Amino acid sequence: MIDREQVLHVARLARLELSDPEVERMATELSTILEHVERISELDLEGVEPTSHVVALENVLRPDEPRSSWPRERVLEAAPDRSEGAFRVPSPQAHA
Amino acid sequence: MSDVLELTAAEALERIRGRDLSAEECFEAWAAAAAGDELNAYLWRAGGASDDSTGDGNGDGDRAGVPLAVKDIFCTEGIETTAGSRILEGYRPPFTATAVQNLTEAGLRVLGKTNMDEFAMGSSNENSGYGPVLNPWDRERVPGGSSGGSAAAVAGGLAPWAIGTDTGGSIRQPAALCGIVGLKPTYGAISRYGMIAFASSLDQCGPLTRDVTDAALLLRMLLGPTPGPDPCDSTSVGIEGGVELPSREDLGGLRFGVPRELSSEAEGIEPGVSEVFERTVKLIEELGGAVEETELPHAEHGISAYYVIAPAEASANLARFDGVRYGLREDDENLTAMYERTRSAGFGAEVKRRIMLGTYALSAGYYEAYYGQAQRVRTKIVEDFGRAFERFDFVVTPTSPTVAFKLGERVDDPLAMYLSDYCTVPMSLAGIPAISIPAGLAQPASGGPELPVGFQIAGPAFTENAMLDAAYALERAIGFDAAPPTVAG
């Protein structure tokens, strides 16, 4: 139901690198799960409002008051690669 | 000293307040017990060999409390916090979760961080990046998940009490499989700030304790000094009026609904579990409660809706693990390759599976069929409960269709694993509170020694106090006093 190509496409969207065996396994497992999940597509829920949240809250806002930011050393401490007070990454412009 | 370990947290607190026991002694006794962890329940222990933390997770609380075990999904400043994932190995959060902050300010010291299914995705704790947790009742079986470490620690005498998180049953199911009390509060009752997100619209933290009184006490402390919303969490509301300790002795005047979809008639519920459930329902009547069958017509679709909504939210929540600002990084000259290699090396199989599932469900062309439809099912489930609560004060079900299953039994069958949450997922989707209490022992369908069975009570949103009262009365009537063989009683 979900084939190799779809698995590779989704893996790319999700930035996951899957080995060939992983791709095969993923295809079968996702298919089984989706088959079960798709039972809901048989329900006629025409006109039913979707629920994305159960809390009945609105307009939860924060006053525009500055809170002190974090010391840069502390912020960069956890970074796998840093340089000149910034986080270093491979250039996104280098490759598409 | 060891008799300290016999006390419930509430009892221990009594003695500390009455100066019959010093908080220090109490902490030491439990630290020693925790040090004997043979269940792989802890990932980090205060003062343990691996303790090179830069903090102790304790705010400026007076510490005159009873120590607790904290699921490793809660950020604790200076203490490694991994959410059971290799991608966060060595990560020391720059802040402490509001819930933990509230507890440490109430004087509770962090005894240790407990093992869990990676990013709370699992029902057996076999998905931890740091090895499975063993069930103290039978070390060849799983403790349930995802809060399996917390449940095993409390059941196994390695912690007086603990906190965990519940997204689809992750507190209630392991509590049931380990023979302890597990409470999932109403969505929004406790701040999620600092709780590493799995599925933001479902995640809620709560207590895993020896008894209902401890659960109430810990819930009260989790709320913090003011039971209102946390300014750091737009979706938190607190519990109006706070939490009272339960005292009710009968169930007179209370009406309990038994949804046929989630009880004896439902497929996949073990005979042993049904038997204990029926027995408990009789007890409710003996205590004066009125029990009637009811229906939750869409509950059977809970799992389907849940396994679209939760993975979808998770696929976005886990996008931040990209090797740029913290955590694991697998270097490469190509940015995309760096992302892909980092995430593939850092995430385990189940997490990848859910990210794939969620990404697929949200991707162009599939949104309406999966995510949109799942949200509508969620609406129907909310309505089902609403209708049930017009006639009943509570809805009761078995917590888990089965007792603890064998390690490895379901790892190759994700769907079977997902179905272990069959009875707990609907309440999560509706955002209502539910508690699991140990109701007895039963043999697994496959035979073998008897294992704990959990009984679930669910009520309308923010009825924690009434629910705890009912659970308390029932707990006394059940008189569950069995202990795991591995705990020298």
Added chain:
Amino acid sequence: MSVPGDRWEAVIGLEIHVQLSTRTKMFCGCELSFGDEPNVHTCPVCLGHPGTLPVANEQAIRYALMIAAALDCEVAPRSIFHRKNYFYPDLPKGYQISQYDIPLARGGRLGDVRIHRVHLEEDAAKLIHVGESGRIHGSGESLVDFNRGGTPLVEIVTEPDLRSAAEARHWAQLLRTTMRQIAVSDVNMEQGSLRVDANVSVRAPGSDELGTKAELKNMNSFRFLERGIEAELERQASLLDAGEPVVQETLHFDPRTGALTPLRSKEYAHDYRYFPEPDLVPLAPSEEMLREAREALPELPEAREARYRDELGLPAAVATQLASDGELSVYFERAVAASDGAEPKTIANWVTGELAARVREAGEEDVATSKVEPEALAALVAMVEARKVTHGAAREVLGELVASGGDPAEIVERKGLGAVSDSGELEAWVDAAIEANPEAAEQVRGGNPKAIGPIVGAAMREARGRADGGEVTKLIREKLGAQ
């Protein structure tokens, strides 16, 4: 617009991002900043640390509602935030919190351009490309500075109502003036607090379907905006002329070369997987919030222009010129307030005419910042109206005011430029002029009024600008008995 040969009609829509000038970021308490050291305005929330949660900035909502009101939009009774998912180093959470199918506001207009939608979102961080370090292809590195990450943004999308690059530029300027007027943003294109992208396509004149559009980015000044659109229109026109199709793409404008280069897609196969942001609750602006937003609005350029035209009776062109320039309109209104008697129309003419000319001559920035106080200008205009100085003398006074400021009356006094209507002195000049031009005088007496020119000229020379030409001519006629 005239696309080469007028064979094609330009169809242009703009997508504008406005950085709000709140004190703190959209979802955390970090202060906004510009040009500071990298990563000194960050916290676990805007760095997307695990477990952190967003809480919306009240002031950002207020500003957004003011923008919606200024653009005459319909505010959604209940709008929600969505997650826009894609991986990029400037996006700490792997998704941008934005709005999708239910934006804050819809369907307004500014000038004669319709607004499609207005929504709130968070800005991305800044990527500094250290660039290819020569070695292997793809060995380039970038540094991420999260100071800007999380800055509140309002995105404004217009309908494709603009018909030329110049129109687009002028409308964008009107939008900036409007944003500046309501003080919700610095709207500085160079610094990126105002970013204007353009969706450009061409079609056969009169056709009502849309051609394939190209999206133009990175035009960080109004001049570049116009140049970029101009260039793209020409490119598309010549493609179509050559019978080649226009392909939908995103083009990056290079300010140095003015060239448009195709931008590589940010996300493999654009699929943002939008879904409702579960960490935030819906936004349902109360009647009070909406009223506050409306009441917080000052007079906007459009309204002001109408008032100048209809109430002050200014010519349309002058009204537009004054109204669209915030400082200039303030200057003009101060002058009008200070003037007793002088018509606003007259003052407007002096402001946009003589004064503007003198200021330009002096090589100065603009009228509003010149040494000429609006009150001084008003006084000078009043003197001219009262014939206390002649127009010519006033021009000289104005020159002096632009050069060194001061009080016009004092300058007139000091330079002896006061107009003279005292008949004695006037007569003396006229008699001298008649004497100096006997033939002309004869011809005038003989009934040839045209011959009066040289005599008037001579008299005016005598008066050195202090006499009024009209009066001089009148007096000469009397003396020569001419009708």
